[in-house]
Amino acid sequence: MSEIKTIATLASHSALQILKGAKEEGFETIAICLRRRLGVYERFRHFIDRIIVVDDFKEIVNKDIQKELFEMRAILIPHGSFVEYLGIENIERIEVPIFGNKKLMIWEHDAWRKLELLEKSGIRTPKLFRKIDEVDRPVIVKFHGAKGGRGYFVARNSEELRNKLAEKGLDASQLIIQEYIFGTPMYFHYFYSPILKRLELLGADIRYESEVDGIKRYPYPVEDYTFTVVGNIPLVLRESLLEQVFDYGEKFVVATRNLIPPGVIGPFCLEAICKSNLEIVVFEFSGRIVAGTNLYVRGSPYSWLYFNEPMSTGRRIAREIKLAIEKNALNKIIVG
Amino acid sequence: MSEIKTIATLASHSALQILKGAKEEGFETIAICLRRRLGVYERFRHFIDRIIVVDDFKEIVNKDIQKELFEMRAILIPHGSFVEYLGIENIERIEVPIFGNKKLMIWEHDAWRKLELLEKSGIRTPKLFRKIDEVDRPVIVKFHGAKGGRGYFVARNSEELRNKLAEKGLDASQLIIQEYIFGTPMYFHYFYSPILKRLELLGADIRYESEVDGIKRYPYPVEDYTFTVVGNIPLVLRESLLEQVFDYGEKFVVATRNLIPPGVIGPFCLEAICKSNLEIVVFEFSGRIVAGTNLYVRGSPYSWLYFNEPMSTGRRIAREIKLAIEKNALNKIIVG
Amino acid sequence: MSEIKTIATLASHSALQILKGAKEEGFETIAICLRRRLGVYERFRHFIDRIIVVDDFKEIVNKDIQKELFEMRAILIPHGSFVEYLGIENIERIEVPIFGNKKLMIWEHDAWRKLELLEKSGIRTPKLFRKIDEVDRPVIVKFHGAKGGRGYFVARNSEELRNKLAEKGLDASQLIIQEYIFGTPMYFHYFYSPILKRLELLGADIRYESEVDGIKRYPYPVEDYTFTVVGNIPLVLRESLLEQVFDYGEKFVVATRNLIPPGVIGPFCLEAICKSNLEIVVFEFSGRIVAGTNLYVRGSPYSWLYFNEPMSTGRRIAREIKLAIEKNALNKIIVG
CATH class of the missing domain: 3.30.470.20 (ATP-grasp fold, B domain)
Structure with missing residues (x-):
């Protein structure tokens, strides 16, 4: 592992920045790229040495790709889309070194x-409400695991919250009810x-x-x-x-x-x-x-x-x- | 024409950037400048070699200015205000080389x-509606040739559109009616x-x-x-x-x-x-x-x-x- | 005074920028820093040579600090929080050279x-109204000496202004009544x-x-x-x-x-x-x-x-x- 010479990442999110930075620091670089996005990353071959084309990012756990990454003595840089694209279970299966603390990645999934x-x-964090009756101010309601704010909603008091939950057929126990800041x-x-x-x-x-x-x-x-x-x-x-x-x-x-x-x-x-x-x-x-x-x-x-x-x-x-x-x-x- | 050594532009819009960039690439630079704006461009003489003072940008087609530009072996850089200030007919009359495709400039006028x-x-572009009756969603209505959003308005459905047109005394055929995105x-x-x-x-x-x-x-x-x-x-x-x-x-x-x-x-x-x-x-x-x-x-x-x-x-x-x-x-x- | 070799400022507002710039120009640098903010400025010791710790910025007028600044042949750079923290009367008492025109600082306080x-x-400035009856358009009402917009309010006409003043128990003479732009x-x-x-x-x-x-x-x-x-x-x-x-x-x-x-x-x-x-x-x-x-x-x-x-x-x-x-x-x- 002391012989890392290549920085690799999934071609998305902040990959251009990561690979450009890697090149500036003297590393070889690999982009693992969805076929339909080749049109973007092929433009930056002056700092992307190797593009591994996949149809699904999950292919990264395949033996041949793992083997190539090992041979290139690569380290994988996780970014905001990493867990989202691969899923926790696949991350556990990756044997190539991953930059950072893998347990934090898993923790973050919850x-x-x-x-x-x-x-x-x-x-300092927003006050969390476990029971609807305790809600005494405007709250924002989030769904466990929802991405990018999808389905978030706001209620101004416990009554409004109760009505909105009933209307949407939701059960408070599935939800994160936070003070609106x-x-x-x-x-x-x-x-x-x-x-x-x-x-x-x-x-x-x-x-x-x-x-x-x-x-x-x-x-x-x-x-x-x-x-x-x-x-x-x-x-x-x-x-x-x-x-x-x-x-x-x-x-x-x-x-x-x-x-x-x-x-x-x-x-x-x-x-x-x-x-x-x-x-x-x-x-x-x-x-x-x-x-x-x-x-x-x-x-x-x-x-x-x-x-x-x-x-x-x-x-x-x-x-x-x-x-x-x-x-x-x-x-x-x-x-x- | 292979002997271009000067970059010229109208002193407005993005002229400072254009002339600074020209100087960085080793060109001589000319700003064609409205008299009342000399107070701005005189400050940047460290990258503007020559200022040609005019009272109206249209003077650029005058023989003496054309002659000077030719003698300086200049190329004109058109920017967002170029056609607006000069008018299509004047652009056709300019004999000094203009950077770009002149036919696109003219096309763009329509x-x-x-x-x-x-x-x-x-x-992908917004859906265009040719007839008021076809309007089935919110639309934005633009005037042919209007600048900077002047007079644009929004209507939420065909009825509202019809009322607004009547109120403003407008005829749909003069207008561009686009889906509101x-x-x-x-x-x-x-x-x-x-x-x-x-x-x-x-x-x-x-x-x-x-x-x-x-x-x-x-x-x-x-x-x-x-x-x-x-x-x-x-x-x-x-x-x-x-x-x-x-x-x-x-x-x-x-x-x-x-x-x-x-x-x-x-x-x-x-x-x-x-x-x-x-x-x-x-x-x-x-x-x-x-x-x-x-x-x-x-x-x-x-x-x-x-x-x-x-x-x-x-x-x-x-x-x-x-x-x-x-x-x-x-x-x-x-x-x- | 011709022997200035150090740039000093209060560690707040734009101090990091000021001290970084000072270092780039070859000066020694001093931050006068509130004890509770040491956690910020200690991080930038690569361009802050000396940190003088205080519990209140007003201590800057104390003899020992003045003496140290003199010995370091320092000039003080006032920034947006300078007068606010020190108060006019203390600024008058500072004997260390201050960059700028001290009389403008005092003027600005009013x-x-x-x-x-x-x-x-x-x-061009907003129209100022001295009398409520003269208000013929929306106005913004500011309190003499108020900081950061606190207590500002808007009224759309003289009647609304009169009502709001009555409601808040305010006297127009204390206030700056400006046209809303x-x-x-x-x-x-x-x-x-x-x-x-x-x-x-x-x-x-x-x-x-x-x-x-x-x-x-x-x-x-x-x-x-x-x-x-x-x-x-x-x-x-x-x-x-x-x-x-x-x-x-x-x-x-x-x-x-x-x-x-x-x-x-x-x-x-x-x-x-x-x-x-x-x-x-x-x-x-x-x-x-x-x-x-x-x-x-x-x-x-x-x-x-x-x-x-x-x-x-x-x-x-x-x-x-x-x-x-x-x-x-x-x-x-x-x-x-």
């Missing part, structure tokens, strides 16, 4: 355990380096969502709209917020270390609402690279505070692998 | 032909290189529009507001959208090649709505550099995937001219 | 004098160099405000929401707006020169609404560096038009100090 991790970390969404891109033992803030973004971010253009009332993420917009934070942002980041590192040792490795994201009293409330996390980092292929207002060279999160991952190889410490960044 | 080009290209606006900045035979994606943006982007601040209902573009905000796209984005770009290149040979040359923009099911619907195009590229004077998250140096669209144009000179192929980038 | 300065400059907010980052005798435009931004920028996500009507700035989003301006933007900037320089000689020194910001007819109306200014410049730690689409190296506003301040030292002209940048 919405309740995610909330538990945030709560145990001491990070008024404020603005913010996404913080962190990187925890087990090699440097350092938490870095590499950027922040706002999501651009269809349809909600276009509704203002329609001159009539719209009762119902969706929140599908279709892009990302750059953001810098009010500097006084950094106190909470670093505090939360450190708390997340410690909580994962305690609950899922050795804890988070590399990039993660806290997904939050900033209230008007400047309190940040975290409603979700991602234990891997998030797509918002694609904004910062050439570095962010934060990465430039750390590095005197352009440093994307993708490149930062490759840099960490390089440091681990140099220090003969790959076991610190490939776990589980 | 809203119906623009729609025809998009439809023939196979790009719910989703978020997105603008894709492409560059087609006839020299490298390559389509590049150089960036994406969101427009910042007065008054619509300020209405949220007003605490009372507002019935009517405008959509005047006053700036641009950076955007990266969800990576899985790139499949459609490149497909559409290629389709546009092919369609222009078939309908207006040799087709589009250099920068163009597809102006789209991304629906919540991730379908991209293109409602408009620009056959030249768009102002959104001004965000990326120092390169974009996409340009850095192609170039290991800062590459604005303005500089990319200059680079293409330089490549054409080197390959003795100016006839591929100056057409019509 | 909302009425700020308006007076803008009006005398000839910059419909359009989009825009913030212009300028730098006036007394050494180069040059006005530069270093960037533009949009503020990201809690709760207003999140309200669209809530599916029910919200009657009341706040405007607390929690971040900033990058913006480029329609190029034809630069005519007004530079004109206003120059007018501001001249007005401050006349009213508060020698006038503004270094960074300032005009805070405006752009109407749909492209008129820019300025409702506020900041006589110092604004937090929106934190977006451009690595330069902005505008700074790259001036400099062939990354130039943040923070670095630009350090550059100006360096130029002043070289030209033996520190008296031009440290006044009052």
